[in-house]
Amino acid sequence: MNLSDAIYKNSIRRSDFPAIVEPDGTYLSYMEYELAVQNWAILLQKVGVKNGDIIGVNLKDTSDHLIALFAVPRSGSVILPFDWRWTDDEKRRLANFFRPKAILSEPDDTFLEVDGFWKHIAVDANWKNSLGKIDAGKQFSSSTNPNLLLALSSGTTGTPRGPMITHQQFLARFLIYFISLSFSERDRYLCATPLYFGGCRGYCMCTLFSGGTVLLYPPPYDVDSLVSFANKYSATRCFLVPTLLRRLMCIEGGSSENPVFKTLELLFSTGAALHAEERAELMDRFCKHYINFYGSTDGGGCTTLGWDDPASVANSVGKPVFGAELQIIDPSNNLLPSGRIGRIRYKHPGTANCYYNDPEASAKTFVDGWYLPGDLGWVNEDGYLFIAGRESDMIIRGGANIYPSEIEHTLMNNEKVLESAVVGIPSREFGEEIIAFIILKDEKNKIDSKELVKFCQKHLAPYKIPKEFYFLKALPKSGVGKVLKKELEKLRPK
Template identity: 55%
Template sequence: MNLAEALDGNAQRRPHAPAVITATDTINHADFRNMACRRAARLAELGVERGDIVGVNLKDNSEHLAALFALARLGAASLPMDWRWTVEEKSRLAEFFSPKIVLSEPDDPFARIEGDWQSVKTDRAWLDAVRKCNPDATELADGDPPLLLALSSGTTGIPKGPLITHDQFFARFMIYFATLGFNERTRYLCATPLYFGGSRGYSMCSVYAGGTALLYPPPYEMPELVSFGTEHGATKMFLVPTLLRRLMDMPARDDGQLLMPELDLLFSTGSILHPEERDALMKNVSPWYLNFYGSTDGGGATALFWDDPPEVAGSVGRPVFGAEIDIAGEDDTSEPFGKIGRIRYKHPGTATGYHNDRDASREAFRDGWYYPGDLGWRDEAGYLYLAGRAKDIIIRGGVNIYPAEIEHVLCQHKAVRDAAVVAWPSREFGEEIAAFVVLRDAAADLDNINGWCRQNLARYKVPRAILPIDDLPKSGVGKVLKNALSERLEPIG
């Protein structure tokens, strides 16, 4: 299949319905189809063919979204490049993935870098050339061509590039349709950069379904985002936990109504909200809150819905549409309920390997399963609980300690807003436990927090030190950067 074919259908059945709305313009489905097709024609004139890699180094606007569908039409793979990166970061990525062309903003210094790729600026000359192109000049690439190198974190300084095809991405759309409720009436408020996997996927799915992508990228003040979403009738919004907390900090409306009453879904991924935060969010912003667990490489895995029982609030939910979840032991056999092991999952949208990285592919993709590197366990009702990253296990005196358990206990203390636990090199025990905490009140008593840990954890799991920090360092999608915390610690003894 070819995902760009949906634009043809949308242009016929919903020509005047909005496909993309930004702060400055509205583009209907008929015009967006022609916008993407003209760019496909221009890229074909520049030599882009099926199977080529093209860097997309564009801001979070309609040009970016049109480029993704244009490349999809040609059967070329998009290589996401965050326009906020430095020239050096973009150069390293381009040298590793070898794109034929990189599309860049006119004022981006990277557009002036000479490499093995052709730099194309989306300037006036580009737009003039695009306008002259016939929107019907190119054919849809058939079969199951590559669609995307969906970058995920790597250990060598270069992100890994799981290659995702049209069929695989459509399988992810099926999860969005069945689990998240995307359809032609959807107005998805994209409030995070299109470079991020979720933002890109949800926006493309909205347009694919005949709905609307509302693009309102950062930076912004939270009241501005709420105002834009309300003005344009946003029905779905994805935010990382950091932004959700800013949303929760907004004052309640004078009339007692929800902050965003039109929303039929507010969802997030990354770290799990604390129960009291989740309750406040559902009371003041939207009662339809969902936590989505998955990965760039594997797609969605589980979802915890607003009406799941309170006793499973610490889980990440049960499998989404089409997904199968398992817990693997050391010998890759399935672990029983309640036992911690390596999470693995599969569904038709899971990637099957990384571009130019056989070793990483063999480690993460085995026998049809994808191993995201997370540890967890399942209860008998099928709910999945995270126990941290496999690489984050603390081995103290030969005993495995799971940071997520300690973090959960810390966050139950009334003085702790957020917490992260990392290994602390120790001559005596090999590794000790260090806990970094974000306090609700800077004057909070750390001895009291330590006593709380002693009440609720086995003695060997109690942190050696509890260290206050203003904010936890986090990635753009809200994951705690534990390496940055570990670098603050000097070895003990």
């Protein structure tokens, strides 16, 4: 199968329906979108791209990027995502590892000047106009190459890992979106995060696969203009990372009877979990249907926590999505009972099977059909998953296993604390010692280290209380809102 076949079928049954709406309101109909996908696929083949070749997509967050996401697989090749914001050195390192046959870039990108074994393709007017229109309704013969995408995830050596995702696996992920997030052809998905992000890319492709409309409004933007655009074009679904959700909550107004987003039916996020009070505020003022979606680029979705789940489990990440199996295991791969913290593993038809050209990492992460994301957690008696933290982040102090997330949640229950991050540092006495980084809700309403120690003493065992507290204006985070703890350690005064 080839996922791009759905675009052709949508061009027949929904030919005049808008597929993509740009920020200025211009749009591509499904017929126009299909013609562009066909043209680009044929052009790729004309420049020598063959079945199974890897093609870099180094494009900004525009309709051209969305055309490439279906034109590349239509041509029989595999998508290799680039973040157009990277430096030329970062792009060169990625290309040298994954060895793409060609790279699609913006005409003004300085990377076009970088020498390499790959073919540079500038997506300019000459590229777009170099092939006449294909006859409407005439289907292009799609490739049967099973591989769709190298879905880049963070690596340990500076070069992202590339789990190879097949067409069939991506279709299984779409099925999760259809069932767990209720995507359908009637949706108008508000794309408000970069298309390089795995989640955003998947949600856009799912929307176009099903025949809905993608409303493109990528960053940078102010949140007021985002809300205005969403309401003007009747957005029904939107994915935002927690950092953006917190910026959104700075907007005044909104209520359950008159929400800020007038037409939004579902707001969802992944990454770092929100406080219970933030989650309640989102559902009251912005969209009553809010879902936290736990998963990864490599494994796809794992669990969801919805608006209708009880407040008592607000700090969990929910229950497994459709088709997913979830287990908690010890270091010897034995199953652990409910309430015991261990390694998380899960599987469903959409999880990857291996990393591209990295057998050592593949053997550690993909074991006997299971995917191990590197997270620690526990499941309660009702089947809700709680994240204890990254396995690599666990602190061993005086022989005791300490999970940073427990301390972070405790600190964020203080009314003056907006965010916190806890890490371990070397200690001669205990092996590791605990330190915490704090973001205050209001710089004018301060709290000092002594007060935080007293607060922790009421809620934590003595050995879990941080030895040091550092106050920052912001935490270093990845694009999807995850705290970069290795960067945090560098911010500690020497």
